[in-house]
Amino acid sequence: xxxxxxxxxxxxxxxxxxxxxxxxxxxxxLFFILGYIAYHGLSSLSWSFLVNLPKPVGEAGGGIANSIVxxxxxxxxxxxxxxxxxxxxxxYLAEFGGRRLGSSIRYCADLxxxxxxxxxxxFAYTLIVLPMKRFSALAGSVALAIIMIPIVLRTTxxxxxxxxxxxREAGLALGVPRWKVILRVVLPTASRGILTGILLSLSRIAGxxxxxxxxxxxxxxxxxxxxxxxxxxxxxxxxxAISPYNDCHRQAWAAALILLLVVLAGNIGARWLNRPAHGx
Amino acid sequence: xxxITLEVRGLNAGxxxxxxxxxxxxxxxxxxxxxxIGPSGCGKSTLIRCLxxxxxxxxxxxxxxxxxLEGRDTRGLDPVLLRRQVGMVFQRPNPFPTMSIARxxxxxxxxxxxxxxxxxxxxxxxxxxxxxxxxxxxxxxDGSAMALSGGQQQRLCIxxxxxxxxxxxxxxxxxxALDPIAxxxxxELLLELKKELTLAIVTHNMQQAARISDHTAFMYLGDLIExxxxxxxxxxxxxxxxxxYVTGRFG
Numbered sequence: 001x002x003x004x005x006x007x008x009x010x011x012x013x014x015x016x017x018x019x020x021x022x023x024x025x026x027x028x029x030l031f032f033i034l035g036y037i038a039y040h041g042l043s044s045l046s047w048s049f050l051v052n053l054p055k056p057v058g059e060a061g062g063g064i065a066n067s068i069v070x071x072x073x074x075x076x077x078x079x080x081x082x083x084x085x086x087x088x089x090x091x092y093l094a095e096f097g098g099r100r101l102g103s104s105i106r107y108c109a110d111l112x113x114x115x116x117x118x119x120x121x122x123f124a125y126t127l128i129v130l131p132m133k134r135f136s137a138l139a140g141s142v143a144l145a146i147i148m149i150p151i152v153l154r155t156t157x158x159x160x161x162x163x164x165x166x167x168r169e170a171g172l173a174l175g176v177p178r179w180k181v182i183l184r185v186v187l188p189t190a191s192r193g194i195l196t197g198i199l200l201s202l203s204r205i206a207g208x209x210x211x212x213x214x215x216x217x218x219x220x221x222x223x224x225x226x227x228x229x230x231x232x233x234x235x236x237x238x239x240x241a242i243s244p245y246n247d248c249h250r251q252a253w254a255a256a257l258i259l260l261l262v263v264l265a266g267n268i269g270a271r272w273l274n275r276p277a278h279g280x
Numbered sequence: 281x282x283x284i285t286l287e288v289r290g291l292n293a294g295x296x297x298x299x300x301x302x303x304x305x306x307x308x309x310x311x312x313x314x315x316x317i318g319p320s321g322c323g324k325s326t327l328i329r330c331l332x333x334x335x336x337x338x339x340x341x342x343x344x345x346x347x348x349l350e351g352r353d354t355r356g357l358d359p360v361l362l363r364r365q366v367g368m369v370f371q372r373p374n375p376f377p378t379m380s381i382a383r384x385x386x387x388x389x390x391x392x393x394x395x396x397x398x399x400x401x402x403x404x405x406x407x408x409x410x411x412x413x414x415x416x417x418x419x420x421x422d423g424s425a426m427a428l429s430g431g432q433q434q435r436l437c438i439x440x441x442x443x444x445x446x447x448x449x450x451x452x453x454x455x456x457a458l459d460p461i462a463x464x465x466x467x468e469l470l471l472e473l474k475k476e477l478t479l480a481i482v483t484h485n486m487q488q489a490a491r492i493s494d495h496t497a498f499m500y501l502g503d504l505i506e507x508x509x510x511x512x513x514x515x516x517x518x519x520x521x522x523x524x525y526v527t528g529r530f531g
Contacts, residue, residue, distance in 0.1 A: 169370060174364070174387060175362075
């Protein structure tokens with residue numbers, strides 16, 4: 001073995017070790033966060049924490065039931081606005097959009113996707129909170145929906161594009177009108193991918209805090225309807241984490257664990273939906 | 281005209297820049313098989329796709345000329361309605377992946393609003409029998425269409441096209457993705473089907489055209505060079521280019 005060959009082998013091993021180290025580092029951050037939150041959160045987690053309202057500030061105990069329900073309401077309402085717009089927009093882009101108009105819409109959606117979420121919050125604040133003169137769940141949902149739309153739009157479009165043209169032609173050749181081919185043949189064929197995109201966007205907005213700070217605002221009580229300030233998991237974590245009380249910090253950890261589990265469930269659900277089909 | 285299901289007069293068609301096929305005149309006779317042969321890129325598929333106006337599906341596609349279905353100009357007909365009378369089978373089997381075998385066959389009926397379950401079941405069985413697939417799938421009608429072999433899938437696509445009871449069935453190289461045994465089964469099936477409807481088949485395979493067709497059209501570089509009885513075309517063609525092609529000198 002010549003010297004240069006040995007040097008090359010050594011360098012090769014070194015570079016291999018470096019790539020493995022970086023891969024391990026990026027993974028370990030995730031597991032560190034998961035472990036840290038689980039460690040702090042699990043000790044404060046209890047049934048009563050899930051089903052009770054917060055106690056007055058400074059008093060120990062209490063729960064986050066209103067935040068859990070509030071998050072569900074905010075995300076649900078955002079989904080009711082965001083999913084139809086995103087999916088129908090994607091149908092336009094994938095099936096009808098002309099080349100120039102289509103690519104400009106696509107570009108705008110990607111830009112919108114990159115806009116910091118707090119800007120969406122300010123937008124919803126100006127659009128809804130200021131004219132109505134009140135913080136409201138509605139305003140929070142609008143902000144979340146705006147974040148959700150470009151994600152749903154782009155993933156749905158990609159999955160509609162994955163449906164081979166031969167399937168569309170098969171439908172058209174049977175004398176089925178084009179709208180029906182899209183609705184009854186193309187969308188069902190792409191449905192698993194579309195659901196995956198929707199689920200991912202839902203778990204993304206479930207964790208958003210910034211757009212809710214001056215829209216849904218937060219609340220320590222039950223509230224009914226959509227026109228009042230509303231609590232949400234990420235916002236409660238935020239307020240508890242910056243409060244001076246130890247008990248609040250403890251609850252923030254537990255709430256963070258709940259939020260993490262919800263988001264994790266969403267992601268795993270998306271993976272499961274989009275699993276490769278085995279055989280037939 | 282008597283005995284003619286589909287008549288093409290002076291057809292030009294292309295994709296934006298220039299015509300791919302020019303001045304085509306062709307007649308599909310009642311209950312006979314017409315084969316369209318010619319080297320790759322000669323416009324066979326474009327021609328056949330004009331016949332049920334699937335050509336228009338492409339962005340920028342152009343088409344001029346007259347196509348008469350049983351004497352009526354198809355330009356006055358909505359393409360959706362035309363396609364229910366002039367069905368099509370494609371090069372690669374393309375069953376709907378999310379639908380069961382029975383549902384695939386019934387797709388044309390269901391998507392066009394048929395709700396009567398008994399009538400749908402009846403059409404499914406009849407079409408599958410016509411496509412010589414019934415015996416193989418009658419116990420797994422609710423199974424996935426994707427689990428079938430390529431040849432079975434192609435016969436399923438034929439059954440699906442037959443279920444809407446077309447007058448004409450167009451086949452665009454239906455056997456090019458199949459092995460010889462599956463091909464033989466499809467050929468037998470087509471000979472059986474011509475008792476009931478008019479067929480046109482685009483094929484690369486000259487033996488196939490000779491075996492099953494009654495009339496043959498030879499296309500070359502976008503022109504219809506020769507059109508006539510298959511026997512004559514293969515034994516005594518009038519154009520030298522046809523002679524060269526059918527004897528395998530080019531293409």
